Amino acid sequence: GQQVMQIPQYQHVQEGEDFTTYCNSSTTLSNIQWYKQRPGGHPVFLIQLVKSGEVKKQKRLTFQFGEAKKNSSLHITATQTTDVGTYFCVLRGGYQKVTFGTGTKLQVIP
Amino acid sequence: KAGVTQTPRYLIKTRGQQVTLSCSPISGHRSVSWYQQTPGQGLQFLFEYFSETQRNKGNFPGRFSGRQFSNSRSEMNVSTLELGDSALYLCASSGDTSTGELFFGEGSRLTVL
Numbered sequence: 030g031q032q033v034m035q036i037p038q039y040q041h042v043q044e045g046e047d048f049t050t051y052c053n054s055s056t057t058l059s060n061i062q063w064y065k066q067r068p069g070g071h072p073v074f075l076i077q078l079v080k081s082g083e084v085k086k087q088k089r090l091t092f093q094f095g096e097a098k099k100n101s102s103l104h105i106t107a108t109q110t111t112d113v114g115t116y117f118c119v120l121r122g123g124y125q126k127v128t129f130g131t132g133t134k135l136q137v138i139p
Numbered sequence: 140k141a142g143v144t145q146t147p148r149y150l151i152k153t154r155g156q157q158v159t160l161s162c163s164p165i166s167g168h169r170s171v172s173w174y175q176q177t178p179g180q181g182l183q184f185l186f187e188y189f190s191e192t193q194r195n196k197g198n199f200p201g202r203f204s205g206r207q208f209s210n211s212r213s214e215m216n217v218s219t220l221e222l223g224d225s226a227l228y229l230c231a232s233s234g235d236t237s238t239g240e241l242f243f244g245e246g247s248r249l250t251v252l
Contacts, residue, residue, distance in 0.1 A: 062240070071229060071243040072182070117182065121241070126195045127172060129182035 033120055035130040043138050048105040050133035052118035061101045062119040063092060066132075072117060075103075108137045141166065143232050143244035151250045157218040160247045164211050164232030170194075171213040172241070173205060176227040185228075188213055217249075225251045 032055050042048050052061065060079040064072035076085055078094035078101060085092045091104040105112055118130040144163040152158050164171050172187040172195075184197040188207035205215040211232075217224055227248050231241040 064241075071245055072231075072241070073243070074240040077240070119241075126197055127174075127184045127187070127241070129174075129184070131181055 033118060033128050033130040035116075035118060035133050037133055038131065039134045039136070041136045041138060042108050044110060045107050048108050048112070048135055050103050050116050050118075050135075052101045052103075052130050054099050054120065056099070058094075058098045058101075058120055060121070061094060062121055063101075063103055064117045064119055065114050066117065067114040070114075075116075105135075108135070110137050110139055113137050143230060143242050145228075145230050145244035145247050147247060148245060149248050149250075151252060152220050153252050154220055154222060156220050157216060158220060158249060159214055159216045160228055160230075160249075162213045162215075162230030162232075162244060164213070164230075165234075165242055168232035168234045168242070169211050170233040170239075171207055171211065172231050172233070173213070173215050174229040174231065175199070176229060176246070177225075182229070185215065220251045222251050225249060 034053050036051050040048055062077045063075040065075055066072045076092050081098050082096045083094040089106045093102045101118055103116055115132045115134045117132045120128040146161045162171055170189045173185040174182050175185055176182045185199055186193055186205050187195045191207045202218045207213045227246045229243050229246045231243045233239045233241050
């Protein structure tokens with residue numbers, strides 16, 4: 030089945046620094062979704078990417094879908110303490126099983 | 140409108156027992172999926188139901204089962220509980236079975252002693 034690896038597994042940054050997490054798939058993806066899970070909370074949808082090379086921005090968050098549709102990234106500019114949580118990429122399309130990436134746990138040091 | 144509701148939120152069971160968890164999706168959503176979250180294995184897909192039919196199933200033993208009712212509410216059951224079944228069980232609903240956003244509930248935290 031499809032495997033989705035995320036790197037890094039953990040990231041500690043000083044508040045104000047940038048943060049990037051990468052999602053890599055062993056197969057070509059039809060689309061990819063990103064979710065954020067705050068400590069003690071549940072995953073919350075952030076965005077969906079569908080097109081090859083697609084770039085979408087949400088305030089300080091920038092999401093990219095690779096040209097080959099095998100990888101994706103999430104970049105946060107000038108992190109804030111509210112960005113703390115685990116970020117997951119998720120494969121979901123057609124009748125495929127939902128596959129969560131391994132997740133990147135972000136800790137922001139004030 | 141109301142979000143996804145999962146009950147119970149917390150429960151403690153002993154090995155060998157069985158447990159039933161409930162999930163009420165967002166009104167109008169017909170797809171319900173279940174996930175197991177553990178520190179070691181991360182978030183793993185259990186199964187997805189749409190209009191009372193199981194559409195997809197993850198790689199879990201037959202002790203894990205589920206069903207969906209005509210009102211889209213779903214239940215999952217774990218029989219003969221093992222210590223390793225201790226986890227946060229999350230339910231998500233979606234208005235689109237293919238590529239739509241997943242709306243998660245708060246989860247049911249199961250502890251097996």
